Amino acid sequence: MESRYLPRANAPTLFFRTWKSKPGPTGSRTKRSVFIGHSQPTHSGMIEGIARGFHRAGWNAFSGDIRGHGNSTDKDFLLGHLSEQDGWGEAIEDMRLFLEKSFEGVAWEDRLIVVPNITALLTLEVMKDWPDLAQHVVLISPVPNQKTLALFGKAFTQVRLRLRGPREPDDQALHHLYTFLGSHLKDRQHLADVMSSDRAVIQKVIDDPLAWPTPTASYWASIFSGMLSAWRWPRGARVKAGTRFLIMFGGEDAMLRDGGFLAPIERFLSGIGVDDVASERVQGARSALFLEEEKFNISGRILDWTENRSRPRADNEEVDVEQMASSMLAQFDNFRSSNLSPDELVELCYNAVDDESRWTELIYRMIYEAERSGDASEEEIQSRISRVMPHWERAYNINRQVMMSATLGVLLQGVIERLQIGVAILDKEGHLLHANTAYDAAVARLFGGAQMGATTCVSKATQDLLSSSVATDRSGRPSERIILHEDRPVGFQFHPEALKQTGLQRQGPASILVLRSADVAEQASDTRRVLAELAYGLTSKEAEIALAVAGGQSLDDIAGKMGILVSTVRGHLKKSFHKMAVHSQAELAARIMSGPLGWLK
Secondary structure (H helix, E strand, O other): OOEEEEEEOOOOOOOEEEEEEOOOOOOOOOOOOEEEEOOOOOOOOHHHHHHHHHHOOOOOOEOOOOOOOOOOOOOOOOOOEEEEEOOOHHHHHHHHHHHHHHOOOOHHHHEEEEEEEEHHHHHHHOOOOOOOOOOOOEEEOOOOHHHHHHHHHHHHHHHHHHHOOOOOOHHHHHHHHHHHHHOOOOOOOOHHHHHHOHHHHHHHHOOOOOOOOOHHHHHHHHHHHHHHHHHHOOOOOOOOOEEEEEEEOOOOOOOOOOOHHHHHHHHHHOOOOOOOOEEEEEEEOOOHHHHOOOOOOHHHHHHHHOOOOOOOOOOOOOHHHHHHHHHOOOOOOOOHHOOOOHHHHHHHHOOOOOOOOHHHHHHHHHHHHHHHOOOOOOHHHHHHHHHHEEEEEHHHHHHHHHHHHHHHHHHHHHOOOOOOOOOEEEOOOOOOEEEEEHHHHHHHHHHOOOOHHHHHHHHHHHHHHHOOOOOOOHHHHOOOEEEOOOEEEEEEEOOOHHOOOOHHHHOOEEEEEEEEOOOOOOOHHHHHHHHHHHHOOOOOOHHHHHHHHHHOOOOHHHHHOOOOOHHHHHHHHHHHHHOOOOOOHHHHHHHHHHOHHHHHO
């Protein structure tokens, strides 16, 4: 695989990948080329398996990251962001450039496009004025041509844009979208489970620093605008005669509702001049089947169709949006077919504080009512969402805070008990909420006497330590301070980002206090890693890499020891920079050494 950046005016340089086949015998078709797209939560670095499958079969394979995805980012074009002005139009031009580079000098009949999700929509956009783009086009779990779903999504995101900046990540939109998509799945543990039923695949997506971003409000608005635009072609526009399409989807497919939304797509393609529309349902797969080449042989299935060795046909009963929504709503208590009043919708919002499924019910309810009306406009849907959104936002924030408080309580207590250093959790007033046995022992050593084992005594000693400590640490950050005892530094107090929200609550965990143990020798690597996770909100891998960098190791050495690519190390490091508010490896090392980890030495 080779990679390069394609420069763009007023845009980030676009990351482009190629898998070039060796020239074959004289007269053989060495120019056959396939472009492979990516989906919203993925990037071109994740399609290595399917690309190599085509490469082994003698095809040149190409892929690239649309702006706001993978490596096609910079300070102005963030990961998970498309511009508010014309984000979708800019993404179309990115796609056009990738296709131009992939098919330069390649005959129409030797061109193959394999595109999932949003790149499927972008391909349809490009074909509006490039009708002879490629003879063979494969859409994998495309976003369906269901107008009501697109109108609801666009209206929802437009309302969200009023509540936050266009460049601000919108975790609420991410949560609701993927909960909605996965609501019909039988087995669901994570939002990303709509992609695959294989836990290893999902974990790989989540762990990838360039995948599964939290998109901005502007990104979502662009995507839903594109969902409307891609399926709306100019009157009379048609593809070149002989163009073939294959629609692939999973046995449990969130996008096409297990094939229920297939028929309208087939009718659309016939309407723009596609005579040959095939379809294949891949049993055992979900919407990101292109990530599971080894399991499902996706490239082999596609090549069998491309080279006319097979013509698959999925036989699925058509389901419209009203049927889909009513069948899901029937699973909820007290479902009735009449429209809910605004007050009843607000009640649903607050019921979701204790039962998150009520948000899914709310979304299905609004979609159901819009579809039943038959002529609901975007303005009408937006108006209905606008009336509910302040309550929806408030209920969501309350739910997150309650869940975080409960989770942090269990997590922090479980984690700190395993640490070899003294760790205490304090509320915003500095009152002791929880401490591990190592902390009790450290306090007893400092103040002298076994009687320090009593909770009241440990709490009083903690207050004494805090009252005699330095107000700010040497970095000047008021949220961190050195803990002194008898004019000697013995520990460190800090306020991790993870406790920012819970610290606002009465007697909620707000800060962490660490004390040196009796043995000031180098702490176990696991203890240092866990403390780095707590202090800076890092993942396990991010903490491990940050500590290695602070210890003077090169990125090449770190990659070799961890068995990962240097580019992956850089991706994790980039996220650590953002979380720790630093801009270089030197700043990161200084940040770590001036914080709780530095004071343990």
